[in-house]
Amino acid sequence: MAKTEPPLALVTGAQRGIGDAIGCALSQAGYDVVVADIDTTHSGRELASRWDTTQRVESLECDVAELAQVEALFEQVHAIFHRSPDCLVNNAAVQVWSSLLDLSVEDWTRTLNVNLTGTFLMIQQFARYRQRAQGDGVIINIGSGCNQLAFPNLVSYGASKGGIEMLTKTAALELGSLGIRVNCIAPGAIETERTREETAAYAQSWSALTPLQRVGEVNDVADAVVALASDAMRFVSGQTLNVDGGLFSRAAWPGEY
Numbered sequence: 011m012a013k014t015e016p017p018l019a020l021v022t023g024a025q026r027g028i029g030d031a032i033g034c035a036l037s038q039a040g041y042d043v044v045v046a047d048i049d050t051t052h053s054g055r056e057l058a059s060r061w062d063t064t065q066r067v068e069s070l071e072c073d074v075a076e077l078a079q080v081e082a083l084f085e086q087v088h089a090i091f092h093r094s095p096d097c098l099v100n101n102a103a104v105q106v107w108s109s110l111l112d113l114s115v116e117d118w119t120r121t122l123n124v125n126l127t128g129t130f131l132m133i134q135q136f137a138r139y140r141q142r143a144q145g146d147g148v149i150i151n152i153g154s155g156c157n158q159l160a161f162p163n164l165v166s167y168g169a170s171k172g173g174i175e176m177l178t179k180t181a182a183l184e185l186g187s188l189g190i191r192v193n194c195i196a197p198g199a200i201e202t203e204r205t206r207e208e209t210a211a212y213a214q215s216w217s218a219l220t221p222l223q224r225v226g227e228v229n230d231v232a233d234a235v236v237a238l239a240s241d242a243m244r245f246v247s248g249q250t251l252n253v254d255g256g257l258f259s260r261a262a263w264p265g266e267y
């Protein structure tokens with residue numbers, strides 16, 4: 011009997027943080043995984059060992075904001091695996107803290123290029139390869155509370171994530187006929203190396219604001235990605251799922267309630 015190949019997932023920005031946990035969870039769910047990141051500190055072999063998986067893991071360098079690099083990435087993936095990815099997770103992002111008045115046009119442009127244009131370029135290449143392979147597929151974009159809520163001093167990040175909200179819906183409309191589902195996961199406050207460095211009392215301060223009374227863990231997001239990618243969610247497309255312990259359901263209200 012011919013051996014069937016495992017599904018193949020491509021995860022951007024998966025060298026660390028939430029992306030690392032997503033790659034790990036997908037590999038433990040039976041996917042071969044390609045990690046695409048500007049940082050290639052950890053080889054595929056090292057990631058597979060860290061993730062304690064027997065699935066194949068490849069680490070490839072790619073700046074998702076650069077069309078030529080995104081095209082080269084998909085060519086490389088095809089050359090290595092002789093198939094195109096079944097699942098794409100657009101997780102890579104950058105964040106610039108600045109008031110609107112002080113934000114430089116370079117920082118604005120870089121944030122929009124990586125977070126929004128990068129997601130568009132990856133979706134377009136993924137869908138073209140799926141169309142050629144006549145296969146269906148799953149795309150999950152990682153958004154944020156900023157998809158729908160304004161946070162001060164995060165103007166470029168907020169604009170990029172707001173764009174991801176609408177890009178998700180439009181891609182779901184246009185790619186539905188190819189059998190490609192497109193959804194977004196909006197994490198709440200998640201403790202990572204980055205957020206711990208940014209704020210010393212990160213876990214404590216966000217736990218106090220979160221209805222489930224704890225800070226998010228990277229696996230909260232990673233497990234939701236695996237669930238949303240699974241066949242159990244086969245009729246779900248164009249949606250944003252907040253994985254936030256209830257954080258973004260809280261309205262501003264004077265006093266305690």
Ligand SMILES: NC(=O)c1ccc[n+]([C@@H]2O[C@H](COP(=O)([O-])OP(=O)(O)OC[C@H]3O[C@@H](n4cnc5c(N)ncnc54)[C@H](O)[C@@H]3O)[C@@H](O)[C@H]2O)c1
Pocket residue numbers: 022023024025026027028029046047048049072073074075100101102103104124128152153154155196197198199200201202203204205
């Ligand atoms: N941590 C949180 O609390 C939180 C909350 C809401 C949303 N998110 C979203 O989750 C995702 C991951 O966040 P994180 O906290 O793990 O971030 P992180 O900064 O720890 O990791 C981001 C990864 O993306 C890579 N990357 C950056 N620019 C890239 C580019 N141009 N091309 C390819 N890779 C690139 C980095 O090298 C890094 O590995 C992001 O989309 C972020 O907006 C995070």
